[in-house]
Amino acid sequence: MPLHDKFGRAITDLRISITDRCNYKCVYCRTGNEGALYGDLPFADYLRMARVLVGLGITKVRLTGGEPLLRGGVVDFVRELAKLQPASEPLDIALTTNGHLLADLAKPLKDAGLTRVTVSMDAVDPDRFARITRVPNGYDQVLAGIRAARRAGLWPLKVNCVLMRGFNEDQIIPFGMFAREEGVTVRFIEFMPLEEERTWAPSTVVTLDEILARMAEYRPLVEIPHGRSETARRYRFEDGVGEIGIIAPVSHPFCGHCSRIRITSDGKIRTCLFSVWDHDLHAQMRQGATDQELADFIRSVVIKKEERHHIGEPDFVPASRTMVHIGG
Numbered sequence: 001m002p003l004h005d006k007f008g009r010a011i012t013d014l015r016i017s018i019t020d021r022c023n024y025k026c027v028y029c030r031t032g033n034e035g036a037l038y039g040d041l042p043f044a045d046y047l048r049m050a051r052v053l054v055g056l057g058i059t060k061v062r063l064t065g066g067e068p069l070l071r072g073g074v075v076d077f078v079r080e081l082a083k084l085q086p087a088s089e090p091l092d093i094a095l096t097t098n099g100h101l102l103a104d105l106a107k108p109l110k111d112a113g114l115t116r117v118t119v120s121m122d123a124v125d126p127d128r129f130a131r132i133t134r135v136p137n138g139y140d141q142v143l144a145g146i147r148a149a150r151r152a153g154l155w156p157l158k159v160n161c162v163l164m165r166g167f168n169e170d171q172i173i174p175f176g177m178f179a180r181e182e183g184v185t186v187r188f189i190e191f192m193p194l195e196e197e198r199t200w201a202p203s204t205v206v207t208l209d210e211i212l213a214r215m216a217e218y219r220p221l222v223e224i225p226h227g228r229s230e231t232a233r234r235y236r237f238e239d240g241v242g243e244i245g246i247i248a249p250v251s252h253p254f255c256g257h258c259s260r261i262r263i264t265s266d267g268k269i270r271t272c273l274f275s276v277w278d279h280d281l282h283a284q285m286r287q288g289a290t291d292q293e294l295a296d297f298i299r300s301v302v303i304k305k306e307e308r309h310h311i312g313e314p315d316f317v318p319a320s321r322t323m324v325h326i327g328g
């Protein structure tokens, strides 16, 4: 019986954070400080968790962090993951990265069995990019990473851009041009209250409606039908060249179709980005649980998955961890 929560949602999508270290300090995510808070586990432990979860119906695994490419051994880990076989289809193995180290790793990752990559990039202007990431000279490296991923056949190639008012809302049209020129899907993400500096306010969110209105000034868009559990609303330009997506968890929540759970770098299960508690799967392993006992534990956790988030509501309680320590 595949994993389900008490609202009848099937859980098929797993995100594993393999480190909570990051080499970028993006203004919408981190403080300017270095360092991991929670640390990480040997790859063998993540692999065992993934194996048990694939046995419970997980068909997609996304590696994230922190910055997952900071972790030595990531290519071998992907190779081991690719040996896991869900019942019905090959395992879809994706990666979310800031792209800084991708240029040299794209081909080895593809050869090891990585299916897809999403690169986070929040400006198409080098100076603005440096202001947002608080890292000088990253822009050219990330662009090289995106191009290497395309050459390696990591497809579809998505570029995620978090829009934060006052930092990069003027990048909407330049990103439309970028999507057309580079042949990538650019996805704009509404800023969520998951940042370390607690600067979020409703007014800092650049909403789906605003993004669409701004992009329409550049070129007409046509909506593309999307799958129920897909997070992004998808649009192509009317002339057929270029695609954009908008992930709008704040203005148009999609919790009713959520199919995701997460494992943090220290081996805790989180059933929602906005969970106020997590569930220590790694502690079960340390205490000698069998695979069957781990599966029972996972089922007992997933059944309690939160119905929805409460962003912007008076009863909103901030998540117990920020994005970099959850794994986005």
Ligand code: SAM
Pocket (backbone or CB within 6 Å): 022, 028, 029, 064, 065, 066, 067, 068, 096, 097, 098, 118, 119, 120, 160, 161, 162, 189, 190, 191, 192, 193, 194, 195, 323, 324, 327, 328
């Ligand atoms: N380091 C990798 C990267 O940059 O893609 C993976 C981890 S990062 C936390 C995962 C994703 O979360 C990125 O696309 C990032 O832009 C997004 N993100 C981080 N903080 C966010 C926030 N407060 N609201 C919305 N998205 C956020």
